[in-house]
Structure formats: C-alpha cells, structure tokens
Amino acid sequence: MSCCAPGAEMALDLETSVLPSSQEIRLASRSLGDDLHQTDLSVPTVHCAACIQAIEKALGRLDHVEGVRVNLSTKRVSIQWRGNDIPPVVAALGRLGYEAHLFDPEVGEKDKTLSELIRAVAVAGFAAGNIMLLSVSVWSGAEGATRDLFHWVSALIAIPALAFAGGIYFRSAWNALRHGRMNMDVPIAVGVSLAYAMSLYETINHGEHAYFDASVSLLFFLLIGRTLDHVMRERARTAVNGLARLAARGAMVQRDDGTRDYLPVGEIEPGMQLLVAAGERIPVDGRIIRGASDLDCSLVSGESTPKTVASGERVQAGTLNLTGPLTVEATAAAKDSFLAEMVRLMEAAEGGRAHYRRIADRVSALYAPVVHLTAFVTFLGWVAATGDWHRAVTIAIAVLIITCPCALGLAVPIVQVVAARRLFENGIMVKDGSAMERLATIDTAVFDKTGTLTLGKPRLVNRSSIDPAMLALAAAMGAHSRHPLSQAIAGLASPAGQPTFNEVTERPGFGIEATAAGNTWRLGRRGWAGGKGRTGAEGKTGGTVLTRNGTIVASFEFEDALRADADTAIARLKNAGLTVEMLSGDTVVACAEVAEALPVDHFTPTLLPSGKVERIRQLSNDGHRVMMVGDGLNDTPALGAAHVSIAPATAADIGRNAADFVFLRESLLAVPLALDVSRKAGRLIRQNIAIAIVYNTIAVPIAILGHVTPLIAAVAMSASSLLVIGNALRLQRFATTEVTRAPLATRSGIHESMQS
Amino acid sequence: MTTLVYLIPSALFLGALGLSGFLWALRSGQYEDIHGAAERILIDWDDKPER
Structure with missing residues (x-):
C-alpha cells in the first residue's frame, strides 16, 4: 500500500460536490x-x-x-x-x-446479520471439527461401547450447531415453504434434520452408521459461502454509502420576523422562504423571490449547459445553485417535489427484475422435488424388495444426505463472491448476486448522455486559437467562480505567474468582472461582457468571451467532455453483441454531437423522465433485455425500469440506490468489464451446476443400492464442494487478464482507491 | 476406555474455550476495523498512549 497522498488518491473528481454544512x-x-x-x-x-x-x-x-x-x-x-x-x-x-x-x-441492522452469520460459522466450525475427529476414530475401527460413546458425544455437540447455525436455514426454508415457494434451503433443512434424527435413532439402538459429521459439516460449508456472500455485498454497500450525498438534507429557512432556522427537508412547507447560498442544492421545488444565479440542472434534466435564472422563475429540487445567493419561496413540500416524483415514477416502473428468479432458486425448484421423490421411491422400493422397514428408512435417508445440495448450495454464491470481488477491485460495486445474473442476459444497452457518456463538465475546444496571455488572465479570473465554464477555464491555468487583480466580483447569470492596472476585464456572456470585438466575431450572440474595457480579446468555445474511454467502452459493448442507444433530456444539437463522436446505434433527445421509461418499456416489450446506464435524477425511473442498471458514483443519491452496479472510477470501461465478468460468472455457474448434477448421477445410484456409509458420504460431499470452489476460483484468472488488457481503466487521475 | 473419560472432556473443553474466546472477541468489537488495527501498530502516540 502506498503512503499518504490525500486528495490525489480518491477516484472521484467531484468538482461540484458540496461539503456538508x-x-x-x-x-x-x-x-x-x-x-x-x-x-x-x-x-x-x-x-x-x-x-x-x-x-x-x-x-x-x-x-x-x-x-x-x-x-x-x-x-x-x-x-x-x-x-x-x-x-x-x-x-x-x-x-x-x-x-x-x-x-x-443505517440503524445497526447490517451488523446484526453479519455477526449472526459469523457466530453461526464459528459454532458450526467448532462442532464440525470435533465431530469429524470422533468420526475418524469410528471409521478407523472403534467398536462397541467406544463407538456408542463417540456417537453420543457427537450427538450432543451437534445439538447447538443445529439449533444455532442450522436455524438460519430452517427459518429461510420455512419462510419459503410458507409462501409456497422452493429454495435451496428447503432440501438442506430437510436433509440435515433427517440425517440428525436417523443418526440419533441409530445411536440409541447401538447402530453402526451415524451421520452427525455429515449434517454438521454440511452446515459449516454452506455457512461459509453464505457469510462470504454477505460480506461482499456489505462492503459494496458501505462503499456506495460513503459517496457524497447530492441531495440537500435541510435548508436555511427565513421566518417572517427575520429569524433564521435550519430545518430538515421533510419539515419545509410551501410558502416558507429559503436561503440557498451559492454551491448549495435547491431542497424543494420553489420560485425565486430575490437574487439571480446560474443553476446546474444536469442531474435533474440532463441539460449540460447551466441555466440562468432570475427572480420570479421556478426552480426544481435537486438543481445546484452555482453562482449567486438566492431566496426561494417553497412551492411544494419535499414529498411533492421533483425528487419524490422521481421516486414514485421509479416504483411504478419496477421492471423485469421484480419477476426475475435467481438461477439457484430456479434450479432448486426442480432439484428439491426430484431429490425428495427419489428418496421416497428408494424407500418404497426397499420396503417392497426386502420388507425391512429400518433398512429402507436408512437407505432413503442416505440418499437424501448424499444428494444434499452442498455443491449446489455453494455453486452459485461462491462464483458470485469471486466475481464481485474482481469487480470491487476494479472500482465496481455490485448490490447483489442476482444483478450479475441479470447483466449476463442483456442484449441492449441504453445510456444517458449528460454525466454518463459525458462528464457533464465542459471542456475548452478552441484553446489553440486563444492568446496564451489572455488565457492565463481568464484562468485566474475563472478561479473565482463555481460556474462550470469558469472552472473549465481555470483548470487551464499555467502554473507559473498568476496575474493579480485589484478587485474581482461575480455577477450571477452574467460573468466575472475584475480590475487590474486601470483596465476592467470581464469574463462571461458575450452580451454582457462587451460589444465590439477585434476578432471579427461580432455576428455571434451566445458564447463566452473575455473583454478588456468592453473590447473582446478572446472568445471561448466549449463542448461537453466525453467520459474517459467512452468510445472504447461502447465499441466493446457492440463487440459483445449489444445494441447501444442513447436517451437524453438534452437538446438535439448536443446529442447529435455526442452521437457523432461515439458509435451509438441511435439516440433520442429531449426526453422527459417518463419518456425514458417509455422507451425502455417499449424495448422490453419487443423482447429485449435492457441495461440502463445513467446518473441523473431524471434517469432514476429508467434505472428502475430496466432489467439491470448501472450508475456512476457521481450519480444522484436515489439513482445510486436504484442501480444494481455503481462504478467509482471515471472510465466508462467499467460497463463492458462488468458485463464481461458477469457473463463469465454466468458460464461458471452453469458449469458448477453441471458438476453438481454429474456428481449426483454418480453418487445417487450408489446410495439407492444401499452402499453408502458415513465415510463415503463425507468424502463424496467434500470432494464435490472442493471441485465447485476450485472451478469458481478460475474466474479470478479470467478477470485478471481482463484488467491487464485494459490499462486505460486507471487513466485521468483515477487511481486505485477503494481497494483495501 | 478410561483415558477417554478425561481426554474427550478436556479436548472439548479446550475447543469450547477457543470458541468462546472468538465469540467474546467478536462481541467486544475487535473485528470491526481489521485494517485499522493492522495499521495502528505503526503509530507512535507520543502524547496519549491510551486512545
């Protein structure tokens, strides 16, 4: 681990991020x-x-x-x-x-599950170790009273393990059964408890075979997989939670008598007057009473250019006030504001994922009945053949134990844990395993424009045609403002020789004015900064210029900078067989520019949030599986509607919560990487399930014929589990080669950071 | 057989001791910041040793 270089380390270059007040x-x-x-x-x-x-x-x-x-x-x-x-x-x-x-x-809830799981693993591990030692003695030839003693001790040790560690599975199985569903925990719970019951009966009757070791070590193995799965998801959640909040938590309210109060957003009522300083987000929908400023609406509407607002205009919750202080009269409470509307739209839009059933659940829905039926038929067969009830029961339970889905229960979670870890190391957080399964099936990728394909940050394009001295001046002036265009110019400052000004003032909505050595410099809107140009560009109206005493000395042209590696990422997605679309709330012109630079298949501009959802619905109805990648509040409903969704770390809070994946680095290569790892994980999961099935087709006939002893059961179960885990670890190798092939993922100041 | 009478209980007792030690460590929060604990060993607290 390298040593401290704070500031340079963190991946997220959140220039517009606001420190909490x-x-x-x-x-x-x-x-x-x-x-x-x-x-x-x-x-x-x-x-x-x-x-x-x-x-x-x-x-x-x-x-x-x-x-x-x-x-x-x-x-x-x-x-x-x-x-x-x-x-x-x-x-x-x-x-x-x-x-x-x-x-x-989050109110201590995560720790409860995790520490319960870890305690369960500890207890099960203790029990499994001790019982296995006793079992080894029995297998090596302990007989008579000694064997009975060992069996009794095993039975005693197994009780706390079953009650405590097994409880997790019993509860989950009961829950599934009560709702008429089947999950992998049902056959586990049935197998474990029947194995224990039969072993106890055998022990009481001085029998030779007891399966205490099998039932407890089964629990132990499965719990390890479950705990790893939980740890991985928890880590992803913590990392996502640690990102900057982009929604205001409260606002400064000015009362009629002039007193000021800081109130939580939930307590703001229509009619209250709110003071919103430059750099703060508008907390609720409202109307400007006093002040003028520029608003960054990119998170809300997808428009990349800041909007100039003045008193009397309406503002939407979630927009960022850039340049001047505003007094806003709230016109809606938080629960009726734009943000809340997006949440409602999102809930209404909940798409394919609600109906998605995880692979493990689908397999177990088939697996459990087959296994239980096989055991039952075995029992009937042996009764019919020999008439020996005790023997028939013993063999039927041996069938259950040998088919107990140890490998199957591990097959899916282990692969997903390894895959999630790979993604985590590349700065991609996965919310849960089903997200990876869903991502592996998509055939259409839909991107938002502002903030996703582009950074939502303007970049100067005509730098070469600007006098370096003028650029240095403009950069020094731009450093005084939060306006994205000023920031873009300020970012180009030459390190040596900063010009100094006597006085710098910002005119919200217009630009910056500075005086130096008797000259008045203005950087800002063409109409405000000055009339006559010497560059012969008077014809144009908009644009940003630098003027000296009213004469234009430099004009600046900007475009929205593309996110790092956006073109490579999209090319890769297309290579992977996806159709790539772009949906944006921005203007046709701005979209066309980006569509030209990137190989997207087609794009739809000026969409409302509901329009994005509509488009995704339409695609899903045509039989496509859609992945949505977006960051804004306006994308949130679409993120909810898509089959699977990805958001950058710079996304709005609810967008991050709605998305299945969150990537922390700037590079868009995260998207093809996530797709690739998910597809490989899907392949490994299918392989693992196949291994488990092959294992069963070999082991089950042996069990049905009554040749299974506890020793054979223990060896067969451990062997199949190890095989499955070993196969899952192969993913590590795949993914490593993937990363070395994509060194650009750490470009543009994005360093390893969330690794630990 | 007689050796088993004390060997098995003592083996189980030792195992249980380890288990309860782990559970205690878990409950007293010693696993809450594993990375931090590993790094803290490098810090010289010159003024206040107890933190």
Whole structure:
C-alpha cells in the first residue's frame, strides 16, 4: 500500500460536490445522552496509519471534541462531541486534505446479520471439527461401547450447531415453504434434520452408521459461502454509502420576523422562504423571490449547459445553485417535489427484475422435488424388495444426505463472491448476486448522455486559437467562480505567474468582472461582457468571451467532455453483441454531437423522465433485455425500469440506490468489464451446476443400492464442494487478464482507491 | 476406555474455550476495523498512549 497522498488518491473528481454544512451535520448526528453527540462521517480517502494519526490528532485538538475514532475498514470517522454547536470537523478534515461526506445512517441492522452469520460459522466450525475427529476414530475401527460413546458425544455437540447455525436455514426454508415457494434451503433443512434424527435413532439402538459429521459439516460449508456472500455485498454497500450525498438534507429557512432556522427537508412547507447560498442544492421545488444565479440542472434534466435564472422563475429540487445567493419561496413540500416524483415514477416502473428468479432458486425448484421423490421411491422400493422397514428408512435417508445440495448450495454464491470481488477491485460495486445474473442476459444497452457518456463538465475546444496571455488572465479570473465554464477555464491555468487583480466580483447569470492596472476585464456572456470585438466575431450572440474595457480579446468555445474511454467502452459493448442507444433530456444539437463522436446505434433527445421509461418499456416489450446506464435524477425511473442498471458514483443519491452496479472510477470501461465478468460468472455457474448434477448421477445410484456409509458420504460431499470452489476460483484468472488488457481503466487521475 | 473419560472432556473443553474466546472477541468489537488495527501498530502516540 502506498503512503499518504490525500486528495490525489480518491477516484472521484467531484468538482461540484458540496461539503456538508455544519447544520446538516448536526441534523445527521445522534445524541448519546448527557449532552454528548456522535457524528459519523465517511472519509473515502483514508488508507494508512499516517491518515489515522493525522485525523485523530487534528480532530482531537478541536474544542468540545471528546473522542475521535477512525475506522479504516469502513473508511469512516466517528466523532463524539459536546455542546450545541458541532466543532468545525469538516473544515479541519478539509485542511488535512480529506473530503468528508455524510451518509445515511443505517440503524445497526447490517451488523446484526453479519455477526449472526459469523457466530453461526464459528459454532458450526467448532462442532464440525470435533465431530469429524470422533468420526475418524469410528471409521478407523472403534467398536462397541467406544463407538456408542463417540456417537453420543457427537450427538450432543451437534445439538447447538443445529439449533444455532442450522436455524438460519430452517427459518429461510420455512419462510419459503410458507409462501409456497422452493429454495435451496428447503432440501438442506430437510436433509440435515433427517440425517440428525436417523443418526440419533441409530445411536440409541447401538447402530453402526451415524451421520452427525455429515449434517454438521454440511452446515459449516454452506455457512461459509453464505457469510462470504454477505460480506461482499456489505462492503459494496458501505462503499456506495460513503459517496457524497447530492441531495440537500435541510435548508436555511427565513421566518417572517427575520429569524433564521435550519430545518430538515421533510419539515419545509410551501410558502416558507429559503436561503440557498451559492454551491448549495435547491431542497424543494420553489420560485425565486430575490437574487439571480446560474443553476446546474444536469442531474435533474440532463441539460449540460447551466441555466440562468432570475427572480420570479421556478426552480426544481435537486438543481445546484452555482453562482449567486438566492431566496426561494417553497412551492411544494419535499414529498411533492421533483425528487419524490422521481421516486414514485421509479416504483411504478419496477421492471423485469421484480419477476426475475435467481438461477439457484430456479434450479432448486426442480432439484428439491426430484431429490425428495427419489428418496421416497428408494424407500418404497426397499420396503417392497426386502420388507425391512429400518433398512429402507436408512437407505432413503442416505440418499437424501448424499444428494444434499452442498455443491449446489455453494455453486452459485461462491462464483458470485469471486466475481464481485474482481469487480470491487476494479472500482465496481455490485448490490447483489442476482444483478450479475441479470447483466449476463442483456442484449441492449441504453445510456444517458449528460454525466454518463459525458462528464457533464465542459471542456475548452478552441484553446489553440486563444492568446496564451489572455488565457492565463481568464484562468485566474475563472478561479473565482463555481460556474462550470469558469472552472473549465481555470483548470487551464499555467502554473507559473498568476496575474493579480485589484478587485474581482461575480455577477450571477452574467460573468466575472475584475480590475487590474486601470483596465476592467470581464469574463462571461458575450452580451454582457462587451460589444465590439477585434476578432471579427461580432455576428455571434451566445458564447463566452473575455473583454478588456468592453473590447473582446478572446472568445471561448466549449463542448461537453466525453467520459474517459467512452468510445472504447461502447465499441466493446457492440463487440459483445449489444445494441447501444442513447436517451437524453438534452437538446438535439448536443446529442447529435455526442452521437457523432461515439458509435451509438441511435439516440433520442429531449426526453422527459417518463419518456425514458417509455422507451425502455417499449424495448422490453419487443423482447429485449435492457441495461440502463445513467446518473441523473431524471434517469432514476429508467434505472428502475430496466432489467439491470448501472450508475456512476457521481450519480444522484436515489439513482445510486436504484442501480444494481455503481462504478467509482471515471472510465466508462467499467460497463463492458462488468458485463464481461458477469457473463463469465454466468458460464461458471452453469458449469458448477453441471458438476453438481454429474456428481449426483454418480453418487445417487450408489446410495439407492444401499452402499453408502458415513465415510463415503463425507468424502463424496467434500470432494464435490472442493471441485465447485476450485472451478469458481478460475474466474479470478479470467478477470485478471481482463484488467491487464485494459490499462486505460486507471487513466485521468483515477487511481486505485477503494481497494483495501 | 478410561483415558477417554478425561481426554474427550478436556479436548472439548479446550475447543469450547477457543470458541468462546472468538465469540467474546467478536462481541467486544475487535473485528470491526481489521485494517485499522493492522495499521495502528505503526503509530507512535507520543502524547496519549491510551486512545
């Protein structure tokens, strides 16, 4: 692991990201009683001992801070503090070079499942180890009273394992049966409990064969798979949760009597006056009363160019106020705002995935009845042939044990765990295993434009035709504004010799004005900055220019920068046999430009959110399996409607939550990589299931003929499990070659970061 | 046979000891930040050893 270079490390170049305000943090903190509060912040860039030390020292020195603890695994810092006002922790972290985000606190629920699983694994492992030792003695020839003693001890050890570790499977199986479904846990639960019951009966009657070892080690193996699966998903969820919140948590409300209050978004009512500073997001739909500014609507409507707004105009929740402070009168409560409407549309749009049944469930729906029927027929056959009830029951249960889907229960989760890990290492988070199964089946990819195919950040295209001195001046001026165009110019500043200005003021909606050495410089809208140009470009109306005392000295042309590797990524998707479409809320012209640069099959511009859903529905009705890749609020319903969905980490919060995959790096190569790994995983899953079936066709006849002893059962079960796990690990090799073939994935300042 | 009378219980007792040790470690939060614990060993806390 390399050492600290905070800031340079984190993948997400969230230039427009807004640090949480102290009121927002206060809202998110929880009280520990006795005036003590705890605040948890996500700090994605911590990664070494030096980071821990720097953060804990610096924050510990702040007033009112009682304790600071960095958790490196979850990349979070929890701060305990006293008093009414939260200490300036975010600012302190910022000075150290760490960007802090708030995240939605999930109420201790994840830990419960995980620690239950780990406890179950521990208990099952303890029981399996000890019983296996005793069983080995029995197999090596312990007889008579000694064998009975060993069997009794095994029976005793197995009880806590069955009750505690088996409980997870019994509950899940019961749940499935109660709802008239079948899952893999049903045959497991039946097999394990019948094996135990028969072994107990044998033990009481001084029998020779007891299957305690089989029933407990089965649980142990399966629990390992289940725990790994859970850990993987939890990690993906934590990483996604750690990203910056893009929705406002609250807003500053100005009362009629002039007092100001910071209220949570849920408590804002229509008619309230809200103060929205530059750099904040509009919390609810409203109308501007005072002020003028530029709004970044890219997350909401997909339009890439900021919109100039002035008093009297309506604004939508979720847009980012870029340049000037605004006073907004709320016209809708949060639950009626644009954001909530998107959530409703998304719920209504829930597409194919709701009906999707996981491969394991589909297999087990066939598998369990077949197995149980086979055991039953075996039982009837032996009764008819020999009339020996005891022998018939023993053999029937041996059939159940040998077919107990140990390999099958591992076949799917192990592959998905390995695949998810591969993707995780490449900065792609997978929400659950079924997402990978669904991704493997798609034949159409639908992309949003702004923020997905493009970065939603403008890039200067006519740099070569601008006088470098003028560019340096413009860059120095641009650094004073949050406007994306200014930021783009500022990003081109030459490192040496920054020009200095006497006074710089920003005119929201127009541009920046600066005075230096008796000259007035203006950078901004052509109409505002100055009339006469010397470059002979007076004819044009729009555009951004730099003027000196009203004379145009440079004009700037921008285009929306394509996301890194967008063309390669789309070419790869097409090679993989997909049709690629682009849906956008942006104008025809802007879409056509991107469509020209990228080999998309076709595009539909100026779509409303419902229009995107409609298009995806139409595709699904034509029998296509659609993948949606999008980031904006306006994409969220479409993300929900698609068969499988992917969002970049820069997506709106609900978009990230709706998506099945979230990729953290800038490169769009993540999409073909995810597709590739998912398809390979799908192939391995099918292979594994085939292995399990082959195993059964060999083992079941032996069991039916009554030749299975506990020793044979133990060997056969472990062997098939190992085979399946070994096959799953082959995915590791596939995926590694994939990554080395795609070195561009770490381009443009995107470094390894979420790895641990 | 007589050896088994004390060997088996003591073997099980030792196993159970290990198991309960693990469960205790789990409950007291020692597995909550495994990476952090590995890195913290490198830190010299000159002022406050107890953190």
